[in-house]
Amino acid sequence: MSSPDSIAIQTCGPIHGSIRPPGSKSITNRALIIAALAAGKSTLTGALASEDTQVMIESLARLGIGVEESQAGTTLVIHGSGGNIPQRQADLFVGNSGTTVRFLTAMLAACQGTFRLDGIARMRERPIADLLNTLNALGSDATSEQKTGCPPVLIRARGLTGGRANIRGDVSSQFLSALLMAAPYAREAVRVHVDGVLVSQPYVHMTLGLMRAFGVNVDPGDLSQFTIPGAQQYQPREYAIEPDASAASYFWGAAAVTGGEVTVRGLGRAALQGDVDFVDCLEKMGCEVCAQEDSITVVGKPLRGIEVDMNAISDTAQTLGVVALFAKGATTIRGIAHVRHKETDRIGDLARELRKFGAQVDEFDDGMRITPPTSYANFHGAAIATYNDHRMAMSLALTGLNLPGVVIHDPGCTAKTYPHFFSDLTKLIAGGDVGS
Numbered sequence: 001m002s003s004p005d006s007i008a009i010q011t012c013g014p015i016h017g018s019i020r021p022p023g024s025k026s027i028t029n030r031a032l033i034i035a036a037l038a039a040g041k042s043t044l045t046g047a048l049a050s051e052d053t054q055v056m057i058e059s060l061a062r063l064g065i066g067v068e069e070s071q072a073g074t075t076l077v078i079h080g081s082g083g084n085i086p087q088r089q090a091d092l093f094v095g096n097s098g099t100t101v102r103f104l105t106a107m108l109a110a111c112q113g114t115f116r117l118d119g120i121a122r123m124r125e126r127p128i129a130d131l132l133n134t135l136n137a138l139g140s141d142a143t144s145e146q147k148t149g150c151p152p153v154l155i156r157a158r159g160l161t162g163g164r165a166n167i168r169g170d171v172s173s174q175f176l177s178a179l180l181m182a183a184p185y186a187r188e189a190v191r192v193h194v195d196g197v198l199v200s201q202p203y204v205h206m207t208l209g210l211m212r213a214f215g216v217n218v219d220p221g222d223l224s225q226f227t228i229p230g231a232q233q234y235q236p237r238e239y240a241i242e243p244d245a246s247a248a249s250y251f252w253g254a255a256a257v258t259g260g261e262v263t264v265r266g267l268g269r270a271a272l273q274g275d276v277d278f279v280d281c282l283e284k285m286g287c288e289v290c291a292q293e294d295s296i297t298v299v300g301k302p303l304r305g306i307e308v309d310m311n312a313i314s315d316t317a318q319t320l321g322v323v324a325l326f327a328k329g330a331t332t333i334r335g336i337a338h339v340r341h342k343e344t345d346r347i348g349d350l351a352r353e354l355r356k357f358g359a360q361v362d363e364f365d366d367g368m369r370i371t372p373p374t375s376y377a378n379f380h381g382a383a384i385a386t387y388n389d390h391r392m393a394m395s396l397a398l399t400g401l402n403l404p405g406v407v408i409h410d411p412g413c414t415a416k417t418y419p420h421f422f423s424d425l426t427k428l429i430a431g432g433d434v435g436s
């Protein structure tokens with residue numbers, strides 16, 4: 001289905017409603033890797049059906065690991081091969097999915113065969129060298145084909161021997177998550193030390209949680225070093241995936257910018273995803289937050305600017321940047337230098353788009369200060385570029401609920417993690433309960 005070139009957002013009053021967003025991208029792609037490594041049949045329910053999970057599923061299929069999809073792709077049956085990849089030679093396309101390229105690279109290094117992984121142009125600018133170095137120190141032969149430190153990746157895999165290695169933590173936590181999930185399949189124990197300050201830490205806890213759910217226990221300690229005994233196997237199982245907490249941030253953000261009340265169903269404070277902590281930022285800004293075991297409600301109230309370190313929850317930084325436009329006083333976001341390596345440079349490009357609304361935005365290496373326009377005369381809608389970044393499109397769309405004249409270019413880029421975002425937002429504005 002083709003997408004329009006742009007979408008005009010209609011202003012609305014306070015939004016009242018509830019929504020269950022689609023499944024978590026991060027959990028779906030972890031569960032797919034782990035289930036593929038397990039020997040036997042696993043069933044995932046509540047999975048995300050989007051570009052990022054589709055490139056993972058298609059890659060597994062090319063490797064000869066069957067994944068059956070039903071319920072519009074939200075139920076997945078994986079026939080795991082126990083670490084023996086049926087296709088010993090494969091060329092894989094990973095789109096612009098960081099989790100797919102990094103998790104598959106480590107998984108394949110722990111198996112046998114010759115593999116190549118490549119993606120879209122931006123993927124060829126996203127770092128992976130630190131992961132390759134670590135895998136090579138553990139017995140693999142993995143290289144950046146064009147010696148750029150980025151994909152395409154070539155792997156001549158003969159299994160991981162195990163042993164001691166260092167892994168870099170300050171560029172992307174996905175390197176460590178990838179290694180942790182593959183390590184049980186090394187011949188001997190893997191002892192890994194994390195170099196630098198580990199970013200996006202909740203995702204590593206998520207990784208360990210998924211591994212535990214499939215039968216492999218690893219002590220998190222203080223997340224600076226890990227010992228993973230070798231020659232283990234994951235146990236196949238049925239597993240229910242939580243809704244996506246980064247996606248939920250747009251709906252909590254919608255309550256904040258419209259002064260409405262939005263409940264996200266299927267996510268409580270005990271969720272595996274750190275991004276549920278986004279609601280703490282909204283609470284600091286003045287919103288009311290009510291958390292139940294299986295839902296979190298945000299009630300929009302007059303907003304004030306805050307200072308916040310978003311290192312742990314950086315996928316929600318763009319959402320907060322947008323909410324900050326509607327606050328009294330400046331908001332300072334820090335600790336997110338690593339988001340410059342994502343789908344786009346999320347500091348520079350977000351700053352550029354926020355300025356179009358009349359805000360003053362001061363950019364730092366690791367964040368930005370957003371000072372909202374001081375008079376209504378200077379506060380106006382704008383045509384917004386999205387840089388092929390789903391989170392630019394979804395976050396900046398929220399401005400249009402409050403400001404006339406907002407147009408979002410290339411809304412189809414939300415397909416990376418949320419193909420039906422704009423129709424779900426429209427349904428939520430109309431009121432009622434969205435999502436099953």
Ligand SMILES: O=C(O)C1=C[C@@H](OP(=O)(O)O)[C@@H](O)[C@H](O)C1
Pocket residue numbers: 025026027098099171172173174177199200203314315338
């Ligand atoms: O492990 C994961 O599932 C993710 C980790 C984060 O990346 P970084 O560790 O690169 O910050 C996050 O931004 C990404 O969307 C998903």
Ligand SMILES: C=C(OP(=O)(O)O)C(=O)O
Pocket residue numbers: 096097098099100315342343391417
């Ligand atoms: C950074 C993201 O994705 P990935 O790194 O998995 O491509 C994201 O979804 O915001």
